[in-house]
Amino acid sequence: MNLAAIPSPTQSVWHLGPLPLRAYAVCIILGIVAACVVTEYRMRARGAPKSLVLDLAVWAVPAGIIGARIYHVITSPEAYFGADGDPVRALYIWEGGLGVWGSVLGGAVGAWIACRRLGIPLSFVAACLAPGLPLAQGIGRLGNWFNNELYGGATTLPWGLKVYEFDTASGKAVETATGEPSVLGTYHPAFLYELVWDFGVALLVWQLDKRFRFGKGKAFAVYVMAYCVGRFWIELMRTDPANHILGMRLNNWTAIVVFLGALIYFLRVKGPQEYLRVDEDGTITVIPAPGSPASAETGTGPEAAIETATDTDTDDDAEVADEPDDEPDGVDLSKEPDESGDEPDTGDSEPAQSRPGT
Structure with missing residues (x-):
């Protein structure tokens, strides 16, 4: 037994009276809140009105969750539509199973609808969201830890993850005859690798966008490319059931296609930061x-x-230069005063002490 292994929770749901409080849902909500805070800050810095992110979130968040679940069910249909599957369980989102790719696509559709209603470009929203989205994904991965899922192959490394046989429906680890949680083994914490990678992507996008001031949503393309790189190698470590194409997991192929699409967008789209x-x-x-x-x-x-x-x-100076001189024309200043001491008559009846130069 690896004594230095990272422990996993033996419970992922707590009941507050009749209301179940599920760690998986809490982690997702905390991630959404974090993304909204970051996005609101970046939007306000770029001239957006206060709380604009809330007008976007009411469309993007539900659409993102629906898209995430649809992607998971489509790419892993056996648990729901297989020989021993239960189609109703496709609605049990609290048991885990949200596809990131579906989340991004569904959220983009919801955000697009909100942008159309508000009269702002989707590229502006995507640029502001770019660092916040991987931050939300990293926080959401903690839900996999509570559910004892998303782990890699067996390992004896000090940072190995102790995984229990888990019943996600009840939210508890399966117990042995002695009442102890049943241990499956010690595995690579793939969820933790992705969590760390996601936080790194958030920091990378923030710093690069700060340095180069990407325009037209290109900061979002940077996020997509960086995330796909990490997701590709982490996906290779996972041992949970998944559909394979040409010997590689479906999510690996998805990462390749999405990376290329983001790269093409980044190279071809031009324009200033909005x-x-x-x-x-x-x-x-x-x-x-x-x-x-x-x-x-x-x-x-x-x-x-x-x-x-x-x-x-410059125009004001020109006007001043064109103004007539206050000194009246035709005055002989060399003429001496008369014997009475009066000034020469200039034809101006204004008292002498009020004239310029006196």
């Missing part, structure tokens, strides 16, 4: 990021404001 401007009447307008060449060309950035101010100052 910001939002909210007018007094509540109208939302998409503008180029301040400081970008497109911002100066369209007159929406600080460079344009400086140029406008300079032009205004």
Whole structure:
């Protein structure tokens, strides 16, 4: 027995009266909250109105969960439609089984609907969401730990995961005749590898977007490519049942296809980073990021404001230069005062002390 192995929980559901509190659902909710917080912060920094992320989440989150479950059921149909399957259990989302690819696709459809209603581009939302989504995925992976699932091959490494025979329906580890949880063995913690990778992807996307100021949602493409790389090698470690094509798990092929699609998008799509401007009447307008060449060309950035101010100052100087001199024409200043000490008559009845130069 590996004494240094990481222990797994023996329970994943607690009952608060008639209400079951499931760790898997809690982890997913915490991940969604984290993604919303990050996305809201990035949106506000780019000119979006307060709480815009909530208007998007009410569409994207349910669609993402539905898409995730549909993908899992389609790619692993035996447990639900096989000889010993139960189709009704396809609705038991709390027992685990959410496909990331379906989640992203379903969430994108929901976000697209919300963007159409709000009048903002989906690329703006995707760019702001890019670091938050892998953060949510990493937090959600803790649910797999509670369910004693998503592990790799057997190992004797110190960070091996002790896995119990688990009944996800009851949310408890199966017990032996002595009342002890039944241990399956010690395995690679694939869920933990993906958790660490997801957090690394979130940090990578955040730093690269901060450095290069990706436009047109290209930050999201960076997230997709980085996630696919990690998911590919982690998927090779998994030992849970899955459909295979040409000797490789279906999710590996999906990772390859999605990576190539994101790479093509990243290389072909051009454009400045997008910001939002909210007018007094509540109208939302998409503008180029301040400081970008497109911002100066369209007159929406600080460079344009400086140029406008300079032009205004130049015009004012020209007007001042064209103004007539206050000194009246035809005055002979070399003429001496008369004997009474009065100034020469200039034809101006204004008192002398009020004239310029006196």
